[in-house]
Amino acid sequence: MKPDVKNRVDGYDIAWKTEGIIISVTRLRQHSTDGRVTGEILIKNDQDDAVYPQTTLNFNAAQSRARLAKTLQELDSEHKWLAIMNQLCLLVIDLVRQGEPVEEIWPSEDDNLRASYLLYPLLYLNHPTIIFGDYGSLKSLMALVIGYVVQLPYRDNTMGLTTTKESAVCLYLDYEDDKTSFRRRWSALERGFGEGGIPILYRRMTSTVYDSVEQLLPIIHDKKISLIITDSLGPAARGNLNDSEPAIKYHAALRQLGVTSLTLAHTSKDQFTKKKSVFGSVFFTNLARSVWECKAEQEIGEDEAVISLKHTKANLSRLHPPLGYHFSFTENMISIDHIDLKDTGLSGELPLSTRIKDLLRRGSITVKEIATILDANEASVRTITNRLYKRNQLVNIDGKWGLKQEV
Numbered sequence: 001m002k003p004d005v006k007n008r009v010d011g012y013d014i015a016w017k018t019e020g021i022i023i024s025v026t027r028l029r030q031h032s033t034d035g036r037v038t039g040e041i042l043i044k045n046d047q048d049d050a051v052y053p054q055t056t057l058n059f060n061a062a063q064s065r066a067r068l069a070k071t072l073q074e075l076d077s078e079h080k081w082l083a084i085m086n087q088l089c090l091l092v093i094d095l096v097r098q099g100e101p102v103e104e105i106w107p108s109e110d111d112n113l114r115a116s117y118l119l120y121p122l123l124y125l126n127h128p129t130i131i132f133g134d135y136g137s138l139k140s141l142m143a144l145v146i147g148y149v150v151q152l153p154y155r156d157n158t159m160g161l162t163t164t165k166e167s168a169v170c171l172y173l174d175y176e177d178d179k180t181s182f183r184r185r186w187s188a189l190e191r192g193f194g195e196g197g198i199p200i201l202y203r204r205m206t207s208t209v210y211d212s213v214e215q216l217l218p219i220i221h222d223k224k225i226s227l228i229i230t231d232s233l234g235p236a237a238r239g240n241l242n243d244s245e246p247a248i249k250y251h252a253a254l255r256q257l258g259v260t261s262l263t264l265a266h267t268s269k270d271q272f273t274k275k276k277s278v279f280g281s282v283f284f285t286n287l288a289r290s291v292w293e294c295k296a297e298q299e300i301g302e303d304e305a306v307i308s309l310k311h312t313k314a315n316l317s318r319l320h321p322p323l324g325y326h327f328s329f330t331e332n333m334i335s336i337d338h339i340d341l342k343d344t345g346l347s348g349e350l351p352l353s354t355r356i357k358d359l360l361r362r363g364s365i366t367v368k369e370i371a372t373i374l375d376a377n378e379a380s381v382r383t384i385t386n387r388l389y390k391r392n393q394l395v396n397i398d399g400k401w402g403l404k405q406e407v
Contacts, residue, residue, distance in 0.1 A: 002087075003016045003091065004017065009218050010217045011024065011025045012024075014091065020045055021079060023042070023043050023084075024044070025039050025041050026042075027056075028096055036059075036061075037058075037092060039057060040056050041088075052072060065089050068085060070082075117164050118150060119146060119149065120162040123150075123227070124289050128251060128290075129288060129290040129292070130265050130291045132264070132265040132266065132276075132278045132291065132294065133293060133295060137294045137295055138327065140264060141189070142294060147170040148190070148193060149161050151198055152195060152196075154195060158338055168260075169201065170227045171219065171220070171223070171228050172203070173209070173228060173230045173236065174203065174205060175234075176231055176232055177231070189334045192334045192335035201223060210237075213257065225259060227259065227260045227261070228260070228261045232266065237249070237250040241284075243281060244283045246280070247281040247283035247284045248283055263288070268280070285313060290316070293309070294307055295310070295346055305326075307346075308322050322351075323338070324341035325339065355374050355376075356374070364401060365400055
């Protein structure tokens, strides 16, 4: 008789009702090298609640299946174990190779191109986001801010962040720190917000996210997690990060987890363009749906810092304007305020058009003078001033550009 198959978060429960046997199959993996399917099985007898030894099985190997059947026959001669094992292995291989079903997608009048967000404008709903930056850019602290705002949810915050769910449970996967240090920063941030203490789910990690999917899926399901924050990408993906495989496997794992994710990453720099990007293979950037660059300005010994978040990649929306934040630190409290970057040393992160308009508020000057003051390419300045002129935002008098109106 064909067994019944029930999906579970981390695999399948396969039941032979006439035999009174239920086999839970988890940690399934199809190996890319030879196509074999492996996984763990736990066998239960629903008649007397007996549990047989849990084991790892190569579902393609006839000899392994026969050895296991012989062992089970010696433990319990009531069942036809070889027939059960043969049926189990063929069924599991078929289930794994089937993959996702093909679906018909029809146009809908209700559809539009507006992206859905868990936290506007930083996190697309159920898609991967990366924040990258140099050491000391305070990106980990910003990730805690995001976790706090999402979980509270802190709707009336003044940070330019909009929560779109009533409540979102966050899981922090920590590859770099420990529980004690993490709790200290979380407590200091909560005091700074002054909106009340809330918990955050924390897990100290050693295995890669790809190798931890089977452990994480039940946690996500049971705790109703909406956001996973991974700190940081290097140890979470592991291997030679300049190769494509770690990036592809990392994003494949995030896809299996199926929730909104935020990954913190370090910075690399293109030797030709000097443009900074996520460290490692370009696939880390390509497979993320949204990428933000984090920079910090902090003097040595100072108890305050300014950071900028610049949107460098957007798949589901237009690029959003940069965000600026001011952090203040005391012995037991971290406060954060939204600020305008034009008044900081990170004003260079603002779009060139914004910087040009801010500069022209002081008075009319030439393209060459604009380029010199802003340390910008003269051709780029000329292109943007002409564009702003066509938009009726600038005037040109005797070769000097000025603001036509406050914009």
